[in-house]
Amino acid sequence: MTTQRKPSANAARRSDTSRRAILAAAFELVGEVGYAKLSIEGIAARAGVGKQTIYRWWPSKGAVLFDAFLSFTEGSDGEAVLPDTGDLEADLKTVLRATVAELNDPRYDEPMRALNTEIAHDPELAAAYSERLDGPMREIKKRRLRAAQQAGQLAEDLDLDLAVEMLWGPLLNRWLQRGGPLTPEYADRVVEATLNGLRPRR
Known part of the structure; x- marks a missing residue:
């Protein structure tokens, strides 16, 4: 009988670090070179990861950029609400x-x-x-x-x-x-x- 090992805490941290690096790289690069010249290869090189690491989580550069955009715009203080002063x-x-x-x-x-x-x-x-x-x-x-x-x-x-x-x-x-x-x-x-x-x- 085989047993599956759970990912170690260090592996999870490495994955999270790589994911954040990829999102930051995509967000930075699209501002520098534009979307037409943005590539998975370029993102991988900027983030210091292999292309397959990116493809493991995202199917396309558009999907990477969408997650990058969300990560840089979403707040961390709970659900967003619009002001309601009565006016x-x-x-x-x-x-x-x-x-x-x-x-x-x-x-x-x-x-x-x-x-x-x-x-x-x-x-x-x-x-x-x-x-x-x-x-x-x-x-x-x-x-x-x-x-x-x-x-x-x-x-x-x-x-x-x-x-x-x-x-x-x-x-x-x-x-x-x-x-x-x-x-x-x-x-x-x-x-x-x-x-x-x-x-x-x-």
């Missing part, structure tokens, strides 16, 4: 201004653009994005809007999914298309114009 307009302006700052951050610009391109052509990556990032973030946004709805600040029959798209969609579209300056003032105008159409009719 919906002020809270949304705060959140959309933070979104503008992130989209304009040169550390994240190239990885996010690369992911958007790859998601459009990779169904598996698109499913992972929906499950692990877009879906949870949408629910967080809807939760804040639902609280405002229950407080009578938004129409009772409001489609919350549509409201999320109306608020965040213009920012993402302007960023993707480079269609104009993406500024805090633009974010404020989006909030004001959108809420004018979403508030209850008197």
Whole structure:
């Protein structure tokens, strides 16, 4: 009878160290060389691991980059929530201004653009994005809007999914298309114009 040995604590630590090194390498390289020139070979060389180590955990460079992006953007202080001061307009302006700052951050610009391109052509990556990032973030946004709805600040029959798209969609579209300056003032105008159409009719 054979028995399976459990991985040692040292082996687990080595795996975790290698994984972190790979994610850091992918995130750094895509900013330096762009997504088109990013390769598994390049990531492996920067991380100091073999290519097979990467393929053991990820099927493609897009999958590596997605995990790298998540590891560098997710918080460590519990579940994310949107501010709720009771002033919906002020809270949304705060959140959309933070979104503008992130989209304009040169550390994240190239990885996010690369992911958007790859998601459009990779169904598996698109499913992972929906499950692990877009879906949870949408629910967080809807939760804040639902609280405002229950407080009578938004129409009772409001489609919350549509409201999320109306608020965040213009920012993402302007960023993707480079269609104009993406500024805090633009974010404020989006909030004001959108809420004018979403508030209850008197």
